[in-house]
Amino acid sequence: MDLQGSFHVYDTTLRDGAQQEGLNLSVADKLAIARQLDGLGVGFIEGGWPGANPKDTEFFRRASEELDLRHARLAAFGATRRAGVAAADDPLVAALRDSGASVVTLVAKSHDRHVELALRTTLEENLAMVRDTVTHLREEGQTVFLDAEHFFDGYRDNRDYALEVLRTAYGAGAEVLALCDTNGGMLPGWVSDVVHDVIETTGVRVGIHCHNDTGCAVANTLAAVDAGATHVQGTINGYGERTGNADLVSVVANLELKLDKQVLPAGLLGEATRIAHAVAEVTNFPPASRQPYVGTSAFTHKAGLHASAIKVDPNLYQHMDPVGVGNDMRLLVSDMAGRASIQLKSRELGFDLTDSAEDRELVTRVTERVKAMEQEGYTFEAADASFELLLVEEAEGVRPAYFDVESWRVITETLTHARPGEEAVSEATVKLKAEDVRYVVTGEGNGPVNALDAALRTAIGQAFPEVAKFELIDYKVRIVDQGHGTDAITRVLIETSDGESSWVTVGVGHNVIEASWEALIDGLTFGLRRHHR
Amino acid sequence: MDLQGSFHVYDTTLRDGAQQEGLNLSVADKLAIARQLDGLGVGFIEGGWPGANPKDTEFFRRASEELDLRHARLAAFGATRRAGVAAADDPLVAALRDSGASVVTLVAKSHDRHVELALRTTLEENLAMVRDTVTHLREEGQTVFLDAEHFFDGYRDNRDYALEVLRTAYGAGAEVLALCDTNGGMLPGWVSDVVHDVIETTGVRVGIHCHNDTGCAVANTLAAVDAGATHVQGTINGYGERTGNADLVSVVANLELKLDKQVLPAGLLGEATRIAHAVAEVTNFPPASRQPYVGTSAFTHKAGLHASAIKVDPNLYQHMDPVGVGNDMRLLVSDMAGRASIQLKSRELGFDLTDSAEDRELVTRVTERVKAMEQEGYTFEAADASFELLLVEEAEGVRPAYFDVESWRVITETLTHARPGEEAVSEATVKLKAEDVRYVVTGEGNGPVNALDAALRTAIGQAFPEVAKFELIDYKVRIVDQGHGTDAITRVLIETSDGESSWVTVGVGHNVIEASWEALIDGLTFGLRRHHR
Secondary structure, eight states: OOHHHHOEEEEOTTTTGGGSTTOOOOHHHHHHHHHHHHHHTOSEEEEEOTTTOHHHHHHHHHHHHHOOOSSOEEEEEEEOOOTTSOGGGOHHHHHHHTSOOSEEEEEEEOSHHHHHHTSOSOHHHHHHHHHHHHHHHHHTTOEEEEEEETHHHHHHHOHHHHHHHHHHHHHHTOSEEEEEOTTOOOOHHHHHHHHHHHHHHHOOOEEEEOBOTTSOHHHHHHHHHHTTOOEEEEBGGGOOSTTOBOBHHHHHHIIIIISOOOOSSTTGGGGHHHHHHHHHHHHTOOOOTTOTTTSTTTTEEOOHHHHHHHHHOGGGGOSSOGGGGTOOOEEOOOTTOOHHHHHHHHHHTTOOOOSSHHHHHHHHHHHHHHHHHHHHTOOOSSOHHHHHHHHHHHHHSSOOOSOEEEEEEEEEEOOTTOOTTOOOEEEEEEEEEETTEEEEEEEEESSHHHHHHHHHHHHHHHHOGGGGGOEEEEEEEEESSTTSGGGSOEEEEEEEEOSSOEEEEEEEESSHHHHHHHHHHHHHHHHHHHHHO | OOHHHHOEEEEOTTTTGGGSTTOOOOHHHHHHHHHHHHHHTOSEEEEEOTTTOHHHHHHHHHHHHHOOOSSOEEEEEEEOOOTTSOGGGOHHHHHHHTSOOSEEEEEEEOSHHHHHHTSOSOHHHHHHHHHHHHHHHHHTTOEEEEEEETHHHHHHHOHHHHHHHHHHHHHHTOSEEEEEOTTOOOOHHHHHHHHHHHHHHHOOOEEEEOBOTTSOHHHHHHHHHHTTOOEEEEBGGGOOSTTOBOBHHHHHHIIIIISOOOOSSTTGGGGHHHHHHHHHHHHTOOOOTTOTTTSTTTTEEOOHHHHHHHHHOGGGGOSSOGGGGTOOOEEOOOTTOOHHHHHHHHHHTTOOOOSSHHHHHHHHHHHHHHHHHHHHTOOOSSOHHHHHHHHHHHHHSSOOOSOEEEEEEEEEEOOTTOOTTOOOEEEEEEEEEETTEEEEEEEEESSHHHHHHHHHHHHHHHHOGGGGGOEEEEEEEEESSTTSGGGSOEEEEEEEEOSSOEEEEEEEESSHHHHHHHHHHHHHHHHHHHHHO
């Protein structure tokens, strides 16, 4: 099936998504994201604006050499020719023609006020700019899509002119006319009415590009498809300026799983969660836990009420099987959860608690301890390993321990007359006993936690060589009690790996170093326990 | 106008919102949030489940004593009587009756499979439970709303039974029948069809309760209102289990600003941004910057293309005046921004750059330096004060400086044989010169940054007494380069206040302490410069 011909899934993460506040993508980042998008099976990847932005020019140059795309075609984004200049003489148009991308997406003004106030030209010249640029690029062998900027606002102010822009581009050979809700103020009913009218009046192939300013970007996109649009634009994780663009994964998942419309190559939607998170790694934005379909919380259950019913039938409490988007059902340990949740969670971790009086008492003790610790700022929802240590401690009466810490100290200092940009150095000293031997070890690091981790693993590694395989792979700090400046309570989550699997531990305290220390100790203890069982 | 009679805005942040992963509210938190919700003018605040949860029982007890609500009525949430027990004899029903709330919202099963598998009773007994409980509470003088749980799934599997549950509750005196998309899998068109059918078939007053699992909670809620629902449920900031509930502010803003339907007391929607952020302070969840209407990015512009047009007319690039929801337009300094953005930003900060050759060169230098520093991990989007120092440095050829640091050192250590829970202590020593006097000062703190801040301010305060008024009011750490464990690059944002205003500075480095130090220095320097001009 030629999916590109039948229905377009068009990703604009690398161009419009990159407009998001705080998002800065290097060329290497863009290439990495393009590979992920191709893995999801999108039909088109808009890579940026070659000629206008050196980074984007470089992206297209490297993309044609380095990217081996299986599913997607690259699209270069750019504007129609400048007023009063022939398309063939406009260097920005030439940059589009020469980018190496097989599609050019031209952005054109379709709102009369924008033509006059932002573009500062006449309505007639704007039409000529659209006609000439599309014609020139078609003559040069390019596939051309048009982004009709501010289309919905323009349609409202001057329907005839907005439609004339579409007709002009279509007449000159543009294949898709993407209607852009650039300012994002539309609601689904309005989008539906406009798309219906455009298709009925002009007969063009309609695409849709929505922003989330009313919280309706996904619904607006679906409304346009329902009205006849056959090309949807969006971004991974909904990245984009202001409130973001339509989240492409939500759009595609709704089309495929709710509306039975296959728009990606079969089976690839099951990669969505992995890919959404992989892209978040590249952008350095923590994934939104509540994100539809792919969020870590999207199929997560907390309420005690639900937990007992989930034992009976998980499908009673989820709108679809999370496997369809590569996600998982999760159960949380929390102070709202009753005994049922603690029991289920324990079972998930491999502790089969019976209905014996002893096990029931154990569940009570664990539930109470979790509640008390969550009051202090701990969370076990993300820290399964710390929860398991707590469970074992309550079950066996003593916390698993493979070493006994006597004391630790960490010093961070600068060079004399340090200037901004010169890094400080950290040095940690740890004194501990393991297997009856006392170790006094000093470690260095880029930062205090790094230095502590180094000292700790050097000391313990002498008693337990398997520690050499352990690696600290993620470190997260969160101020739990915001608003008290550096005096606040901080919570540290540490993820440790042994190369085969990984586990998360938690530490809490006024002192960020002490909280980190606690999570480090738990991380090593959990890993050692796993290897010693 | 009796807004409660004409259209209900019903908030369930304190009950359904509190099911969100990671969200734990104390009774004091709940009271604080209730005050904020009342300030927004919602008609109903669902406070929790008295009797089932001791914290919620306590909330209702204290609410009746401490809360002086101007707009909202409190609603107590709870289940219909247990199977086989008279409503008057069920202690949980009694707790609802006696909570002091003027409305009881009863949750009832309306999906036949849930009655059989989760509730484990017969379809007939479930109807009797609904009838008896509503009747009993009405006889006791309560206003009763019904939450028809899993209504949309139930309607699909067994329409007749789902409708019969509504008719039964309505016949017994329930005023509103809220249809719940409990599993969140609906799309707007489906919601619209079902609500139309329910109203046409049964004639009951319909409410709507949506979750965001398809990314359509807001659109689904609007679709229900369009189909005749006159009661909308949602939560502040969209808090809730899994992907969250419908964001009540987006729903209300769309109804009022897009659909001209006044649903809050006049003028109160203008408080929405402040209130959404104030609630986020209580919940300790950082506000989502991309949140529709109230997000800090919701009216923020970054692209150079836009920035130049914004000079002409801001309304060309926003879907509404942000004042309507108490938000603001913002312009960002970023590596995607061209000279136009830097110029506009400088003007915003009070530097009126002309078109002289000298000023144009200055803008070029600043733009290039910002680009280079953002490559290293800096961000100036949130750190106006650091940007201003950079601008002044480039304009005057030298960075503002009121003191000269010779060196610093910070030690964090534990007591001998520290146990988890025992806090470590930090001690910092700073050597610096200010006003030609050398200071060597040691400060203590709960953590290393706290200790450095204390030492620094003690030293500088001797030369500049105004520093005594400065206070570090917020401290944020972010791992910029996630995935390298403790070796990652961290970015620190520090907010400093002088009691009248506050400013944000940034520091970056492999060492979190060094990054914090840089932001501390900038924070003090910026404050001193403001007082010395």
